[in-house]
Amino acid sequence: MIHVKVLLNYLWDRLALLLGAGTVFAMQALVFWLFRMPGGVLLYGVLLAALVGLAVFLIPDYVSYRRRAAQLEAIKRLAPRLTDPVEATGPLHQRQLLEAVEKLRAQVAEQDRQLAGRQDELLEYYTLWVHQVKTPLAAMGLILQSQPEDSGALRQELFKIERYVEMVLGYLRIYSMNADLRLERCAVRPIVAQAIKKFAPQFIYKKLSLELEDFDNQVVTDRKWLLFMIEQLISNAVKYTGAGVIRISMDEKDVLAIQDQGVGIDPADLPRVFERGFTGQNGRAESASTGLGLYLTKRVADKLQNQIRIESQPGAGTTVRLSLSRPEAPRD
Secondary structure, X not given: OHHHHHHHHHHHHXXXXXXXXXXXXXXXXXHHHHOOOOHHHHHHHHHXXXXXXXXXXXXXXXXXXXXXXXXXXXXXXXXXXOOOOOOOXXXXXXXXXXXXXXXXXXXXXXXXXXXXXXXXXXXXXXXXXXXXHHHHHHHHHHHHHOOOHHHHHHHHHHHHHHHHHHHHXXXXXXXXXXXXXXXXXXXXXXXXXHHXXXXXXXXXXXXXXXXXXXXXXXXXXXHXXXXXXXXXXXXXXXXXXXXXXXXXXXXXXXXEXXXXXXXXXXXXXXXXXXXXXXXXXXXXXXXXXXXXXXXXXXXXXXXXXXEEEEEEEOOOEEEEEXXXXXXXXXXX
């Protein structure tokens, strides 16, 4: 039954060609009749032409047509059933292809909707978790404030936990960052000073020196996300510097430089430091490293159309340069 259906569809799709061949044969018969030629010769010529046409064209074409129809039927069976019928016209193989593509498109769209729903649920859950975990962290901080001064190590660990919580929140928010952007002209130094104030206990605990140069650069950026990037970069500088000075400066081209005298980065690791989860040799030595800080910083910089690059040598420290200048808007 299926083969008969395919054959009928094939004849329908080739109807114009068959009508053309029939017209040629009819004209040939008319010529034979006008010139009073024997009917046997006409019949012989028609049969010979039909056999040649079947052998050379129709049979190979039908076999190819049937193969394509079988392949497209297999594709349709892989696709889910649509609730609305697909309007498709044209030859059989074109109609089947359109139907199969439409069904596969519907399947992908449904999977995308399900994935988006799961991502929204996950985002809501972790956002709620971050806000809830801040409460006991704040309570721990208040308790430590009443403890003797020798609780500095505990305070450092509590600060690390708070940083990881903030990193999780930043990781979640970065996917909806476009809706959260607020570009405005900002003075950079006060934002840097705000970040430094947050890390002041770490500077004191590790006995690190800070050199913050005086600059008055103003750039068009998002204040909150710029603070986020600077905090990540200062956090890395403090984490990987055992002793020495951390210098922060900004030049006339709006390039913010954060330079430390820490362990530095292996040249083999430099090309991959912005990859998610990559920790490198330093990260393996620092068991608390997550490999997310520079990844998130690069993601935010890309969103803000900023450039970031790192210069480093093992044992000679690291310099991170964050270009905060924005490309000029095209002129009409």
